[in-house]
Amino acid sequence: MTAxxxxxxKPRRTLAEQSYLLEVVKGLGVTLKHxxxxxxxxxxxxxxxxxxxxxADGCATLEYPDEKRPYAQRWRGVHRLTxxxxxxxxxxxxxxxxxxxxxxxxxxxxxxxxxxxxxxxYERYPEEFVIDELRCIFCGFCVEACPCxxxxxxxxxxxxxxxxxxxxxxxxxxxxSHVGQDGTQxxxxxxxxxxDPTHPGITRLHGGH
Amino acid sequence: xxxxxAFVKIALIVGVLVNMAAILLWVxxxxxxxxxxxxxxxxxxIEVGGVRIRAAGLVHSIADGIKMIWKEDWEPVGGDRLLYRxxxxxxxxxxxxxxxxxxxxxxxxxxxxxxxxxxxxxxxPNDHSIPMRITTLDVGLLYIFAVxxxxxxxxxxxxxxxxxxxxxxxxxxAASQMVSYEVAMGLSLVGSFMIxxxxxxADMITWQMQHCWGIFVQPLAFVLFAxxxxxxxxxxxxxxxxxxxxxxxGYFTEYAGLKFGMFASGELVEVCTSSALLTVVxxxxxxxxxxxxSGFEFHYLGLDISWHWAHFIVVLVGLLSFVLKVAGLIxxxxxxxxxxxxxxxxxxxxxxxxxxxxxxxxxxxxxGMGILFYNGLSTTGGGTP
Numbered sequence: 001m002t003a004x005x006x007x008x009x010k011p012r013r014t015l016a017e018q019s020y021l022l023e024v025v026k027g028l029g030v031t032l033k034h035x036x037x038x039x040x041x042x043x044x045x046x047x048x049x050x051x052x053x054x055x056a057d058g059c060a061t062l063e064y065p066d067e068k069r070p071y072a073q074r075w076r077g078v079h080r081l082t083x084x085x086x087x088x089x090x091x092x093x094x095x096x097x098x099x100x101x102x103x104x105x106x107x108x109x110x111x112x113x114x115x116x117x118x119x120x121x122y123e124r125y126p127e128e129f130v131i132d133e134l135r136c137i138f139c140g141f142c143v144e145a146c147p148c149x150x151x152x153x154x155x156x157x158x159x160x161x162x163x164x165x166x167x168x169x170x171x172x173x174x175x176x177s178h179v180g181q182d183g184t185q186x187x188x189x190x191x192x193x194x195x196d197p198t199h200p201g202i203t204r205l206h207g208g209h
Numbered sequence: 210x211x212x213x214x215a216f217v218k219i220a221l222i223v224g225v226l227v228n229m230a231a232i233l234l235w236v237x238x239x240x241x242x243x244x245x246x247x248x249x250x251x252x253x254x255i256e257v258g259g260v261r262i263r264a265a266g267l268v269h270s271i272a273d274g275i276k277m278i279w280k281e282d283w284e285p286v287g288g289d290r291l292l293y294r295x296x297x298x299x300x301x302x303x304x305x306x307x308x309x310x311x312x313x314x315x316x317x318x319x320x321x322x323x324x325x326x327x328x329x330x331x332x333x334p335n336d337h338s339i340p341m342r343i344t345t346l347d348v349g350l351l352y353i354f355a356v357x358x359x360x361x362x363x364x365x366x367x368x369x370x371x372x373x374x375x376x377x378x379x380x381x382x383a384a385s386q387m388v389s390y391e392v393a394m395g396l397s398l399v400g401s402f403m404i405x406x407x408x409x410x411a412d413m414i415t416w417q418m419q420h421c422w423g424i425f426v427q428p429l430a431f432v433l434f435a436x437x438x439x440x441x442x443x444x445x446x447x448x449x450x451x452x453x454x455x456x457x458x459g460y461f462t463e464y465a466g467l468k469f470g471m472f473a474s475g476e477l478v479e480v481c482t483s484s485a486l487l488t489v490v491x492x493x494x495x496x497x498x499x500x501x502x503s504g505f506e507f508h509y510l511g512l513d514i515s516w517h518w519a520h521f522i523v524v525l526v527g528l529l530s531f532v533l534k535v536a537g538l539i540x541x542x543x544x545x546x547x548x549x550x551x552x553x554x555x556x557x558x559x560x561x562x563x564x565x566x567x568x569x570x571x572x573x574x575x576x577g578m579g580i581l582f583y584n585g586l587s588t589t590g591g592g593t594p
Contacts, residue, residue: 022434024549028541031244031548038243061248 005115073181076140076153078130078160079170080178082187089176090191091150092123097142105135106142118195130174133159149187218343220488222308229481230474231270233539237477239266240540241547273470280466285372288463292370297464297471300363304358306480310352311485312410314341314495314528315502322521326502341528342410349408353486354395357441359369360479362575364443364450367472368460379459382554383450387441389561394437396569397430400576401490413496416499423491429572431491433565439542440478440561446549447557482537485531493525494536 016022040049050053051067062069067117071077090167093110111127120138142151155178162168177184192198235250242249250266262268284293318330319337330336346352361384368380403425406415417423440447451459454588461472488494499507505517518526552560 024545027548030542031544035240035243035544038246040404042243042248059248061246063248063251132424 009171050187070183075156076138076143077152077155077176078133078157078178079136079142079153080131080155080180080185081175082150082152082180083176083185084191084193085186089126089129089150089172090148090187091126091129091146092148093126094147095125096147097151100141100145101137102141103135103137105132106130107132118193122194124170125181129175131170131175132168133166133170134168148191149189152180152187154180154182188206214270214339215343218371218550219245222343223305224551225571226308226481227474228307230477231274232267232569233313233477233480234273235267235270236471236539237535237543238269240543244544244547253523255529257344274527276417277467277470278406278535280349282468283465285463289370292366293375293463294468296363296367296370297475298363299366299467300360301475301478303359303363304315304475306356307353307482308485310346310349310410311482312340312342312414312488314487315524318339318520322523323519328502332346333487339494341524345409345411349400349406349410350402350486350490354391356393358387360441360475361391361584363389363472364410364460367464371463375457375462376460376462379450379456379462382456383443383460385447386443386447386557386561389558390437390440390447390565393561393565393569394434394441397433397572399426399569400430400489400572403573403576403580409540410489410494414496419494422493422496427491427572429568429575433489433569434490435487435562436466437565442479442542444476444480445544445551448551449557464506477547480539480542481535482538484542487538487594488531488534493537495531497530500526500530 021209036058047059050062051069054060054062054069084090084206091108093108095108095110098104098106098108107128107130108126112124120126125194126137130139140153143153157178157209176185182188241247251263252264252267253272254263255266255268255271256262280347284290316331317339319339321327321330321336330338348355355427364383364387365380368376368378368383371377401407401413401423404423405416407413407416413423420426443450450456452462456462461469499505500523502523503515504523505514506518508515548591
C-alpha cells in the first residue's frame with residue numbers, strides 16, 4: 001500500500017482580514033455590544049437571575065453568599081440525626097453506619113436503656129455519636145446502611161469552615177440540632193415505638209414465635 | 210502672580226491625573242466586567258453609620274491604595290538599591306510631566322467673563338488672562354517626545370536593578386518596544402506639523418478651529434499615532450514586557466506595595482496623557498464642533514446661525530469638550546485592551562518597524578504632495594493650505 005499524502009493549506013484570508021484593522025473594528029463592535037447590554041442590565045437592575053435562570057443570555061455571575069443556587073433534593077450535605085416524637089434520637093446504635101463508613105469517621109458508643117424503660121431489651125441508644133466531618137468523604141453510605149432512617153444527609157448545608165480542627169468533630173447534640181431541607185428534625189418514615197400495638201416485636205412475641 | 214498661577218495649575222493637574230489613575234482602575238475593571246458578562250468588583254464597602262457604601266465597586270480602588278501602602282516593602286537581595294528605588298519614580302513622573310504643554314481649555318480673560326469675545330483682548334497689555342495650560346514651550350510637542358522617551362529608562366532600570374533574569378528580560382523587551390514605537394510615533398506626527406505649520410499645541414487647535422479637525426486631514430496619522438501610543442503604554446495588545454508564562458511580571462516582577470503601584474498608576478496616567486495628546490493633535494483639542502470664540506456658529510448648508518455666548522461659557526464648554534474627548538479616547542483605549550489578544554514579540558517588532566514606520570514615512574510623503582498640490586491650485590501660491 002502506498003501512503004497517501006494530504007496537503008493542508010493555510011486558511012485563506014481576504015485582504016480585509018489580512019489588514020487587521022477592519023477585524024479590530026469588528027471585534028470592538030462585539031465587545032461594545034456586550035458592554036452596553038451589561039451596563040443596561042446593571043443600571044436597570046433587571047439582569048437574569050443566575051439562580052432561577054442560569055443559562056440566560058447576559059451576566060451569569062452568582063453573588064455567592066447573597067444568592068445561592070438551590071441544591072438538588074438528593075444532594076448530600078452535613079449529616080443530621082433524626083428525632084423521634086419524644087425528641088430522642090431514632091438511632092438504635094446498631095453500628096451499621098460506622099461499619100459501612102469507608103472513611104471510618106463515625107464513632108458510636110452504644111448504651112442500654114435504663115431498667116424500666118420500655119425500649120430496654122429491644123434496642124440500644126447511642127451514648128455518644130461522633131462524626132469527624134474532616135474525615136468524611138460525603139459518600140452517603142451511612143445513610144444507605146441505616147435501618148432506622150436515623151442518620152440523613154439532607155440538611156442542604158455544606159461543610160462550614162472553622163478555625164480549629166476540633167470544631168469539625170460533631171457530637172451527638174450538634175448532629176441532632178441540624179434541620180433537614182424540609183424544615184423538620186424528624187423523618188417522614190413511620191416509627192413504631194416498643195409498647196405500641198403496631199410494634200413488630202410485640203406482634204412477634206404474642207404471635208407465638 | 211505667575212508663580213502662584215503655575216503652582217495652582219500644576220497641583221490641579223497632578224491631582225486630577227493621580228486620581229484619574231485610581232478611577233481608571235475602577236473603569237477598567239468594571240468595563241471589562243460588563244464586556245465579559247460579569248458583575249465586576251462590588252464587594253468592598255465603607256460602613257458609615259450602619260450603611261454599607263459600595264459605590265458600584267469604586268471603593269475597591271481605595272482598598273487597593275490602602276493595601277499597597279501597608280504591604281511589606283520587600284526589596285530583592287543583590288539588586289542595585291538606588292536604581293531599584295529610582296526606577297518607579299522615573300516610570301511615573303514623565304507621564305505626569307507630559308501634561309505640562311497640553312492646553313485643556315481656551316485662555317480665560319478674567320476681566321471679561323461676561324463679555325462677548327474680542328480678539329483685541331489678547332493684544333491688550335493690561336488684560337488679566339489665565340492660559341489654561343501649565344506652560345508654553347517653544348519646542349511644543351517635541352517636548353512630549355523628549356519626556357515620553359524618558360519613561361523607557363524607568364522600565365529598563367527596574368529590569369536591570371532587580372537582580373532577576375525575568376525582570377531583566379522584561380526590561381529589555383520594554384526598552385526595545387518603546388524605542389521602536391517612539392520612532393513611528395514621532396514620524397506619524399510630522400504630517401500634522403506640516404499641515405499646522407507649527408509644533409505649538411495652541412496653534413494646532415487654532416488651525417483646527419478655523420479649518421477642520423486633524424483626523425479628517427490626517428486619518429492615517431491618527432491610526433498610526435494611536436497604535437504607537439497604545440504600544441508606548443505597554444498595555445495588552447502590546448504587553449510583551451510582562452507575560453505570566455514567559456517573563457512572570459516582566460520588569461516589575463520584584464516590586465511590591467506602593468512601588469508596584471507607581472508602575473501600575475504610571476501606566477494608567479500614560480493612557481490619560483496619550484488620549485489628551487490625540488485630542489489636541491487630531492480631535493481639535495478643546496474645540497467643540499461649531500463653537501468658536503464668540504459662541505455657536507453654523508454657517509453651512511445655507512443656514513446662518515449665530516448664537517453668542519458670554520466668554521466664561523465658551524471657556525466652560527471648551528473645558529467640558531476637552532474632558533469629554535479625552536474620556537472617550539480613554540474608553541476606546543480600555544476597550545481595545547480588553548478586545549484584542551496580545552501580539553507575539555516578533556509580531557510587535559514587525560508591526561513597529563515594517564508596517565508603522567514605512568506607513569508613517571508614506572504619510573509624510575503624501576502630506577507633502579497634498580500640500581504642494583493644494584498650494585499649486587491656489588492662485589496666490591504658498592501660504593497656509
